[in-house]
Amino acid sequence: MTTLVPVTYKGGVYRHDEIMDLIDDLGGYIVQKHVMAQDVVLQSFVPRDDIDLIREVAKPLAGEVVEAPLVGTEIAVVSPSLEIHHLPHTSCDIAEYLRRAGAKTNMVGLARGFGKRIANLNDEERDVINEHDLAVYVLGSFEECIRQKFPVLRRGIHVPIVVTGSPDRETLMRIVDPPVEGYVGGVGRIMHRFKRPEELAKLDELVDEVSRTLDTRRDDLARDPLSVFPPRLMAIVEEQIHEVTMLTHPTPVTAQMEGLRVKLPYDLYADAMRALEVADGVTVGDIADVTPSRMRNYILIRIKPFSETRILV
Amino acid sequence: MPPLNYFVVESPDEVGRDAYERIAADVLQDLDLIKVLDRLHIYVDPKVPIFVAVGLLRHMPRAIRVADFANVNPGDAEIVLDIGDETYLAPLLRKLWALYGKENVDQPDRFTVVLPAGAAGEEDLDQMVVADPSETLYKDVIYALQYIAPEGFKVRRQYIRDGKFYYVASEDTLPADIVETMVAPIFAKMGVTL
Numbered sequence: 033m034t035t036l037v038p039v040t041y042k043g044g045v046y047r048h049d050e051i052m053d054l055i056d057d058l059g060g061y062i063v064q065k066h067v068m069a070q071d072v073v074l075q076s077f078v079p080r081d082d083i084d085l086i087r088e089v090a091k092p093l094a095g096e097v098v099e100a101p102l103v104g105t106e107i108a109v110v111s112p113s114l115e116i117h118h119l120p121h122t123s124c125d126i127a128e129y130l131r132r133a134g135a136k137t138n139m140v141g142l143a144r145g146f147g148k149r150i151a152n153l154n155d156e157e158r159d160v161i162n163e164h165d166l167a168v169y170v171l172g173s174f175e176e177c178i179r180q181k182f183p184v185l186r187r188g189i190h191v192p193i194v195v196t197g198s199p200d201r202e203t204l205m206r207i208v209d210p211p212v213e214g215y216v217g218g219v220g221r222i223m224h225r226f227k228r229p230e231e232l233a234k235l236d237e238l239v240d241e242v243s244r245t246l247d248t249r250r251d252d253l254a255r256d257p258l259s260v261f262p263p264r265l266m267a268i269v270e271e272q273i274h275e276v277t278m279l280t281h282p283t284p285v286t287a288q289m290e291g292l293r294v295k296l297p298y299d300l301y302a303d304a305m306r307a308l309e310v311a312d313g314v315t316v317g318d319i320a321d322v323t324p325s326r327m328r329n330y331i332l333i334r335i336k337p338f339s340e341t342r343i344l345v
Numbered sequence: 346m347p348p349l350n351y352f353v354v355e356s357p358d359e360v361g362r363d364a365y366e367r368i369a370a371d372v373l374q375d376l377d378l379i380k381v382l383d384r385l386h387i388y389v390d391p392k393v394p395i396f397v398a399v400g401l402l403r404h405m406p407r408a409i410r411v412a413d414f415a416n417v418n419p420g421d422a423e424i425v426l427d428i429g430d431e432t433y434l435a436p437l438l439r440k441l442w443a444l445y446g447k448e449n450v451d452q453p454d455r456f457t458v459v460l461p462a463g464a465a466g467e468e469d470l471d472q473m474v475v476a477d478p479s480e481t482l483y484k485d486v487i488y489a490l491q492y493i494a495p496e497g498f499k500v501r502r503q504y505i506r507d508g509k510f511y512y513v514a515s516e517d518t519l520p521a522d523i524v525e526t527m528v529a530p531i532f533a534k535m536g537v538t539l
Contacts, residue, residue, distance in 0.1 A: 113496055115496060117492065117496045118496065146495075146496040146497040147496070147497025147498075147499075147516050148391060148394060148497060148516060149497075149516055149517070150497065150516065151497075172495070173358075173360065173361045173364035173365065173368075173495075174358050174360075174361040174391040174495075175358055175360065175361070176358065176391040176392050177391050177495075198360050198361065198364045199360050200360070203360075220364050221364060221368060222364075222367070222368075222371075223367070223368045223371035223372055223375070224371050
């Protein structure tokens with residue numbers, strides 16, 4: 033079986049459709065396509081053995097292929113507050129940097145997350161965060177505040193968490209109890225854009241920490257694989273349900289590690305989605321849970337593992 | 346940062362202290378207040394919790410008069426104001442409209458304002474006060490301190506008068522004697538009495 037690796041293709045608009053066709057022909061999947069003026073960025077999964085071939089084809093087009101560890105993941109960047117008080121926001125820089133590594137990031141600003149004593153997480157915020165593959169908590173400057181408010185902000189969250197804050201990594205590890213999956217110290221409340229080398233190094237450290245955490249999850253998934261690879265299901269949804277192509281969202285179908293978020297109204301499309309045929313006689317309903325998302329009225333598809341369905345598409 | 350004569354950030358949390366020193370420097374720079382402040386002392390303790398900022402202003406900018414940005418040329422039939430800097434043109438026009446009526450204030454181009462000699466002339470146009478930047482400066486200084494303080498500290502007390510200012514904020518109710526117990530000693534450290 034060929035292993036698919038996450039990569040980012042960066043190149044010009046000119047003849048980029050050839051690259052898209054090539055990835056398709058090789059059995060890869062394009063998860064996200066961004067066209068920015070004359071540049072194109074493709075977040076995709078391609079067979080490991082064929083990366084050199086893509087590089088070869090892309091050479092005359094001045095395109096480059098780089099490994100992007102976070103392609104096909106949806107990450108929540110959770111900040112206790114997205115108030116004007118903190119502009120320019122640290123979480124914006126963090127979200128943007130994770131996007132460069134291939135992730136689809138969503139910023140979650142809590143309604144009442146500020147304050148040491150009064151911080152709160154409501155049920156909607158909790159459910160929205162739980163719909164992601166991982167949550168990055170962007171916390172502040174004081175050890176005492178993180179110690180007191182973090183247990184409240186993580187209540188009910190069962191996705192992996194990476195915590196950032198001003199105290200160093202060791203201090204964060206000491207004050208966060210029970211432990212979370214990742215820690216990045218020395219970030220905290222910064223009132224300017226990340227530009228100094230040491231600040232950018234922190235962002236790289238964060239990407240490493242996030243991809244390390246997700247790799248652990250990927251290893252688990254390799255032991256009990258999903259009934260269908262999410263980008264494959266994504267390609268089928270995009271092909272069969274033509275309304276998806278008419279959506280104006282940047283990512284009408286968002287690939288996650290264990291499912292998809294389809295930005296169509298649940299009430300109108302859930303039944304069609306469940307009845308959608310993935311392979312001969314196998315429908316989406318057989319291999320996945322189609323549930324309403326807490327994010328607007330979207331559809332959230334959670335793919336079941338092989339051990340549960342005994343089906344592998 | 347900073348050409349401030351005195352800039353101290355104090356906190357029992359060493360990491361938080363460094364972070365707030367950077368935050369204060371960034372905010373003052375962004376809001377262009379470094380030249381306005383002479384001294385600034387910040388004390389922040391998340392355990393209490395309390396945030397205190399105390400300081401002195403360098404000098405208050407004086408009121409802007411017509412002569413500062415325009416030439417007044419009185420003629421027989423009309424008075425011509427030759428505008429050198431447009432910054433305060435809008436408040437000037439508003440003043441002139443109120444004094445002489447809109448129909449008597451003519452502005453043939455961006456840098457010229459013409460008044461009929463009959464309508465104006467008795468008053469000393471040159472010395473008319475157009476704007477007072479210190480009015481907004483007070484607001485700017487308090488806004489900056491509010492901006493520096495941690496967001497959760499919503500209960501606050503502020504003061505700015507005669508070149509001295511303080512800003513106290515907390516998440517909990519502030520004690521009634523907070524100025525005597527926390528603010529006055531910091532002023533004393535700077536050799537100033539409130």
